[in-house]
Amino acid sequence: MNPNTPEHSQLGKASAYIDQYDASLLYPLPRAAKRREIGIAGSVPFLGADLWTAFELSWLNLRGKPQVALAHITVPCESTHIVESKSFKLYLNSFNNTRFDSADAVRERMRHDLSAAIWHGGPVQATAGVRLRLPELFDREPVHELDGLCIDRLDVECTQYQPAPELLRAALHEKPVDETLVSHLLKSNCLVTGQPDWGSVQIRYSGPQIDQAGLLQYIVSFRNHNEFHEQCVERMYMDILARCKPAKLMVYARYTRRGGLDINPWRSSHPQLPPANVRTARQ
Structure with missing residues (x-):
């Protein structure tokens, strides 16, 4: 199987917005090629993660009422792939008219799908972290500049x-x-x-x-x-x-x-x- 490439992603292309849950919308991109450009082959010489914030997350409860949340996602830097950001947005949009019985169910679904995507067919060595912030806790989201x-x-x-x-x-x-x-x-x-x-x-x-x-x-x-x-x-x-x-x-x-x-x-x-x-x- 040929690795996914940025040119074949949905970036810069007209896209249909699917509002029913579809994990296949996630488009993984391998990290290896760009790392080779900077002299990294095999194990990475650093620790870390990619910290994502999703501000546009919504789904329906079992009675069809819309729910909203912010999502904080942690992708370990050891993963073999990243997720192309437009595909991530399309994936999140697919929750819009999908019913889930709880926010925990949404979080677990996202964690499972993202973990599979960032290892793209290989064994999941470290799962993606997903934390949802519900509206009653929105005022606990601070704004702070980087220290230094x-x-x-x-x-x-x-x-x-x-x-x-x-x-x-x-x-x-x-x-x-x-x-x-x-x-x-x-x-x-x-x-x-x-x-x-x-x-x-x-x-x-x-x-x-x-x-x-x-x-x-x-x-x-x-x-x-x-x-x-x-x-x-x-x-x-x-x-x-x-x-x-x-x-x-x-x-x-x-x-x-x-x-x-x-x-x-x-x-x-x-x-x-x-x-x-x-x-x-x-x-």
């Missing part, structure tokens, strides 16, 4: 708009530091449609101090780059690791929503609790 020192204040000249890891520099022979740096100037483009993807990125590290001006220029260099969110974050992680040689590293990006979905990849060199899936003001 914002480097956007720097008055730098930017001339490169494709990933330029040579811009990354660190004080390799000086005393190591612990820092958390943040930028809101991340922009990349959809791999298939070329539509803009906007995000903020947090970089937490221990090791040689990273030159902040170079880091900001590097983040800006993704501006005309075509890759999915998950792929951009992994490229950043590998570039910073190679060029700046931190002892510990975490890269976490929060992208603005599209089609009622936001995707927030997180990659870390060391085991730690995942960051809270808390939206920023732009999301």
Whole structure:
């Protein structure tokens, strides 16, 4: 069986909106090809997950009354596949006129389907996490910006708009530091449609101090780059690791929503609790 490719997905194409439950709408995309581009073969050299938020989830109860919820989804980075985001939206729309006896039934159905998709026919080694937030708890959904020192204040000249890891520099022979740096100037483009993807990125590290001006220029260099969110974050992680040689590293990006979905990849060199899936003001 040939692997699914982005070009054969529903991205950029007219799509029928099916409102009866259909798990086959999920379109898995293999991670391996893009990882090979950045020097990853076999086991990944990081931990992490892709944190999704679905803002447009609805179904019918057994009496036909519509129900709504927010969904927080966690996709482990070890999975062999991601789910193409438009197919995920179409899949969620298929719940719209489908009856379920409870929110728990919806959550379990989503968990089962997503877990199968992200391993795409292989054994499920780690399930997708799904948590539903019902309307009575909507006011517990906070808005919070990424913690850390914002480097956007720097008055730098930017001339490169494709990933330029040579811009990354660190004080390799000086005393190591612990820092958390943040930028809101991340922009990349959809791999298939070329539509803009906007995000903020947090970089937490221990090791040689990273030159902040170079880091900001590097983040800006993704501006005309075509890759999915998950792929951009992994490229950043590998570039910073190679060029700046931190002892510990975490890269976490929060992208603005599209089609009622936001995707927030997180990659870390060391085991730690995942960051809270808390939206920023732009999301």
